[in-house]
Amino acid sequence: MRVTSIAKFGIGLTALTLLAGAICATPAFADPSDTTARGTLVGVGSDTTQDLMNGIAGAINSSSSLDPRIASYDATDSAGVVGGSITTRKNGTPISRPNGSGAGVDALLVSIGAANTLTSGTTWTSADTLGQVDFARSSSGPSGAATAAGSALTYIPYARDAVDYAVSSTSAFPTLSLGASNVAADVAGVAPSTLFSIYDGIATQIVTGLDGDPRLVNDSFTPAIGETLTPIHAYVPQAGSGTRKFWLPLFGLTDANVDSTTAVGSIPGRTVWDQHVTTTAGVTSADSPAVPVEEHDGTELQGDAGAIMPFSIGKYIADKNGLPGVVDHTNGAVLGELGGVVPTTGTVPNLALNSVWTATNATATRLVYNVVPTAEVANENSLINWTFVGTGSLVCSQKDTIAAYGFGVLTAAQGSSSACGDTSRQAFATSTPTVTLATPLSVVYGGHFAATATVTSFGNGGGTVAFKNNGVTFDTETIAAGAASSTVATSAIAVSATLGNINAFAITADFTPALDGVEEAVSPVGTVAVTKAHVTVKASAAAISHTKSPTVKITVSAAGFVPTGTVTVKAGTKTLKNAVVLVHGAATFTISRQSVGTHTFTVIYSGSATAVAKTITFRFVSK
Numbered sequence: 001m002r003v004t005s006i007a008k009f010g011i012g013l014t015a016l017t018l019l020a021g022a023i024c025a026t027p028a029f030a031d032p033s034d035t036t037a038r039g040t041l042v043g044v045g046s047d048t049t050q051d052l053m054n055g056i057a058g059a060i061n062s063s064s065s066l067d068p069r070i071a072s073y074d075a076t077d078s079a080g081v082v083g084g085s086i087t088t089r090k091n092g093t094p095i096s097r098p099n100g101s102g103a104g105v106d107a108l109l110v111s112i113g114a115a116n117t118l119t120s121g122t123t124w125t126s127a128d129t130l131g132q133v134d135f136a137r138s139s140s141g142p143s144g145a146a147t148a149a150g151s152a153l154t155y156i157p158y159a160r161d162a163v164d165y166a167v168s169s170t171s172a173f174p175t176l177s178l179g180a181s182n183v184a185a186d187v188a189g190v191a192p193s194t195l196f197s198i199y200d201g202i203a204t205q206i207v208t209g210l211d212g213d214p215r216l217v218n219d220s221f222t223p224a225i226g227e228t229l230t231p232i233h234a235y236v237p238q239a240g241s242g243t244r245k246f247w248l249p250l251f252g253l254t255d256a257n258v259d260s261t262t263a264v265g266s267i268p269g270r271t272v273w274d275q276h277v278t279t280t281a282g283v284t285s286a287d288s289p290a291v292p293v294e295e296h297d298g299t300e301l302q303g304d305a306g307a308i309m310p311f312s313i314g315k316y317i318a319d320k321n322g323l324p325g326v327v328d329h330t331n332g333a334v335l336g337e338l339g340g341v342v343p344t345t346g347t348v349p350n351l352a353l354n355s356v357w358t359a360t361n362a363t364a365t366r367l368v369y370n371v372v373p374t375a376e377v378a379n380e381n382s383l384i385n386w387t388f389v390g391t392g393s394l395v396c397s398q399k400d401t402i403a404a405y406g407f408g409v410l411t412a413a414q415g416s417s418s419a420c421g422d423t424s425r426q427a428f429a430t431s432t433p434t435v436t437l438a439t440p441l442s443v444v445y446g447g448h449f450a451a452t453a454t455v456t457s458f459g460n461g462g463g464t465v466a467f468k469n470n471g472v473t474f475d476t477e478t479i480a481a482g483a484a485s486s487t488v489a490t491s492a493i494a495v496s497a498t499l500g501n502i503n504a505f506a507i508t509a510d511f512t513p514a515l516d517g518v519e520e521a522v523s524p525v526g527t528v529a530v531t532k533a534h535v536t537v538k539a540s541a542a543a544i545s546h547t548k549s550p551t552v553k554i555t556v557s558a559a560g561f562v563p564t565g566t567v568t569v570k571a572g573t574k575t576l577k578n579a580v581v582l583v584h585g586a587a588t589f590t591i592s593r594q595s596v597g598t599h600t601f602t603v604i605y606s607g608s609a610t611a612v613a614k615t616i617t618f619r620f621v622s623k
Contacts, residue, residue, distance in 0.1 A: 031078070031086065032057075032071040040069045041383055042088040044097070045104015046137035046242050047075035047295040048161060049368050051318040051326045052405040053137055056398045058324065060387075070387070072137070075099045080297060080329050082238075083122070088132045095129050096122040100295060101242030104136035105153065105371055105428075112373050113459035114152040114431050114517030120240040126459040130515075134384070136371040139242030139312070142427030151426035152517045154374045156388045157367040158395050158420050159314075160408030162358050163243060164343045165195055166311035166333040168301040172206045172230040173308065174214040177339045178250070178361055189221030195338075198234050198308060199251040199272060206230040206306055231279040234272050235309035237295035244274070244295070246366050247310040276300055298333025311335060313343045313353055317406025321349045338364070344406075353406050367418065368407070369425075370395065373516035377423050389421050396420035430519040433457030435465075437509045439526035445533045445610040446560030453509035453523060454487045455479055461515035470506045481514065504529050532612045533558045537567075539603045541620040549590045550620065552577075556585050556605050565608040571601050579606070594622040 043053060050072065057070035073086050076099060085094040098104040099121060106118040110126060111133035117125045141155050167173050179194025191203035193216055203216035210226045223229055236244045236258060248254060258272045276291035277284050293300050296315045301307045316335055319328040335343045341357045358365050376384035387394045391414045399409045410420040417424050438452040453465045462481035466473045505528040511521045535558045544550035556563045566579040567587050580587040600619050607613030 031073050040071050041134040041387060042132065043070065043072040043104075043135045043137055043370065044086075044088075044107055044133055045075065045371075046101040046139045046368070047099070047237075048101075048139035048243055048312045048315050049137045049159075050074045051315065051323065052159065052368075052402065052407055053370075054325050055318075055323060055401050055405050056395055059398050059401050060394055073097065075103075076294065078327060080294065080327065082292065082294060092132060093128045095124060095132050098122075098124075098136070100238060100240040101136070101138040101140055101245070102240030104133075105138060106240075108133045108136040108371060108373075109152060109428060109517060110459075112152065112517030113457060113461050113513065113515030114428060116431075116458040121238065130459045130461060134372070135388070138369045138371050139366065140245040141367065141369060142425055143245075151374050152428040152430045153371050153426065154377050154423050155369040155371050155425040155427065156377075157369050157410060157418065157422055157425075158388070159368050159402045160358070160365055160410060161368050162313040162343065162353060162361070162365045162408070163246060163310050164313050164316075164335045164338055164357075164361075164364070165308050166298060166301060166316070166330075166335055167308050168298075168304055169332050169334055170303070170305050171308075171334065171336075172208055172214050172305035173336065174206075174216065175337050175340070178364060189217050191216040191218055196251050198232060199248075199253060201271060204232055206232060230306040231282075231284060233277050233279070233284065233304060233307045235293045235300055235307060236272055236274050237310070238274055238292045241295045242368075243310050243312060248272075250363065279306075294329075297329045298331035299329075301333050302331060309333075313357075314406035317344060317351045317353065320351050321404075321406075323405060351406070352403070353408060355408075358408065365408070367410075374426055375516035389423055390414060391419055391421050393421045430517055431458040432519050433511060433513065433521045435509055435511045435521045435523040437507065437523035437526045439505075439507050439528050442529040442531055443505075444559075445530050446558050447533070448560070449528060451507050451509070451526065452487055453477075453511070455509075455511050455521075457513060457515070457518050459515055459518070461513060461518065463511055463513040463515075463518075466510040466512070468508050468510060471508075479511075532607070532610055533561070533563075535563050535605060535611050535614055537603060537605050537614050537616045539569075539601070539616065539618040541618075544594065544620065544622050546594060546596045546622045549593050550622070551588065551590050552601075553586065553588045554580075554603055556582055556611075556614075558611055561610065563605075563608060563611045565606045565611065567606070568604040569601055570604070571599065576601070596622055598622075 053072040057072050061069045076082050077084055082099050084097050086097050087094045098107045103120040106120040107124045107129055109115040110118055110124040110129040111131060117123060138155060139161060165176065174193045177194050179192060179196030191197040197203040197216060202218060204219050205217050206214050207217045207221060207223055208214045208228045236247055253272065258274050274293050275286045277286050296312055300309060311333060316330060318326050319330045339360045341360045343354055343357045344351045345354045346352050370388050372384045372388055376382045377389055379385055402409050410418060412419040434456045436454045440449050443449040451467055460483055462479045465477050465479060467475040507526040507528060509523040535556050537556050539552060539554045541550045541552045554567045562585045564582055566581050568575065568579055569577040576591045577589055580589055598619055598621050600617055603616050603618060605614045
């Protein structure tokens with residue numbers, strides 16, 4: 001879907017009118033019920049940034065006269081329940097609610113035609129999702145290096161998040177540091193007090209002595225009399241979560257190390273869970289029926305002194321401070337001290353991100369992104385560009401809102417990859433449509449023919465087809481959206497010297513899609529041979545006296561053009577007139593006097609580069 005073009009000259013003034021001081025009085029826009037306003041941009045995806053984007057939407061949307069408007073849909077419903085559907089357009093088709101960064105990106109890819117069907121916990125298809133989503137919230141960037149321009153999506157950063165560990169209020173854990181490797185502890189069986197040792201499977205239990213000083217230990221540790229062992233349950237959020245994608249690599253892990261079913265991980269000693277588990281008689285297993293771990297929801301930690309999970313500090317602050325429209329899903333979770341530094345400063349309702357924590361634990365910080373169609377980024381008049389691109393964009397102008405929701409404001413200058421509104425990170429290939437062309441093998445010069453293009457693409461979102469001859473457009477037709485395949489026939493093409501030559505046409509159909517995720521495509525060349533036209537030759541002479549030289553008129557005609565060339569008149573083997581040039585397809589001349597009687601003559605048309613030669617006979621009477 002290509003968004004409506006707008007004038008961008010007023011952006012500076014508009015941004016100034018969005019007073020950050022009004023954020024506490026401005027309602028956040030979660031699951032908006034009215035998406036009928038002109039220029040509404042629909043976003044889905046990350047749980048981490050849903051409250052932040054709701055707050056930003058509230059600030060932007062607070063001016064009723066402002067275009068664009070943002071409709072950002074939460075990853076779960078207001079009760080924190082996963083699943084269900086959302087309807088993002090007036091009279092639109094309901095789509096499955098995307099839960100998490102990966103799910104949001106998948107829904108966006110299908111929405112813009114870059115994919116036909118994608119599954120990330122649930123399934124999105126072109127049939128229901130096409131055109132329903134304009135951007136995706138993501139708490140992680142694209143995997144690998146930025147791809148070349150022309151990719152389907154661009155990841156645009158707008159704030160910095162910090163990810164700490166969360167435990168229950170009855171936690172048995174000692175104070176932890178981040179850690180970066182398997183460092184041996186001083187006592188046999190005792191593991192370093194690091195997140196690395198927990199998530200890398202070195203530490204499997206917590207031992208608490210009579211002095212109450214907890215330590216991390218592994219299964220080989222033998223407790224002394226009076227010491228208590230608590231099994232560690234290391235959790236990560238559900239598949240598709242941006243926080244999960246960010247957290248696992250910190251400890252050298254991948255999704256292959258996450259066990260959702262049994263007590264034995266994919267790699268022995270590295271069991272990480274994304275479903276609620278219990279330990280009975282030393283055996284840890286997932287509950288049945290399974291209870292998935294929802295991102296930034298402390299439910300999994302309740303009553304479990306050995307449970308631990310990653311938690312966005314920004315999300316935690318927004319939940320605890322009770323900002324407008326934010327539902328508190330911390331459910332008793334407590335953020336831990338990491339590297340000797342507490343993650344927040346102040347007290348509720350004025351908690352804030354501790355800059356000392358982010359400086360001390362820089363590897364546990366990350367940029368957060370809004371993901372948009374790349375095709376809209378370069379268009380300075382698009383709603384996407386105005387809203388997200390550059391340090392002066394509407395979103396990047398909401399610095400106070402970003403800080404109030406517990407996230408770090410990006411201060412790098414335009415041009416830096418860490419600047420708010422940067423567009424250097426691109427990912428995912430656009431889809432390639434199939435364009436076929438049907439033309440006749442040949443056509444008579446002066447006649448007509450029709451070329452037909454059939455286009456099939458993901459989403460079948462339609463577009464335009466430019467019919468070209470040797471690279472020069474001679475007709476443009478529109479393909480309507482919605483058909484499984486669309487066929488366009490050009491207007492009748494007159495074969496004349498202005499459009500081609502006598503040898504052949506080289507016809508192509510160049511498809512420009514309406515959907516941002518579909519690549520432009522060109523059909524194979526259709527070669528149409530041009531053959532010479534057959535002509536009609538007529539000759540006449542009035543009733544003539546044998547005493548006068550007769551005047552003869554000869555016309556040569558063809559369908560669609562006026563032939564050129566010459567005519568020759570013979571009487572038997574005698575040439576009466578030789579190679580008389582046609583003028584506007586006709587030649588008029590006199591011949592010698594003829595005797596009384598009927599005379600038969602031969603008229604020979606020479607032919608031309610575009611017409612076949614022809615010979616006729618005609619008679620006239622001399623009196």
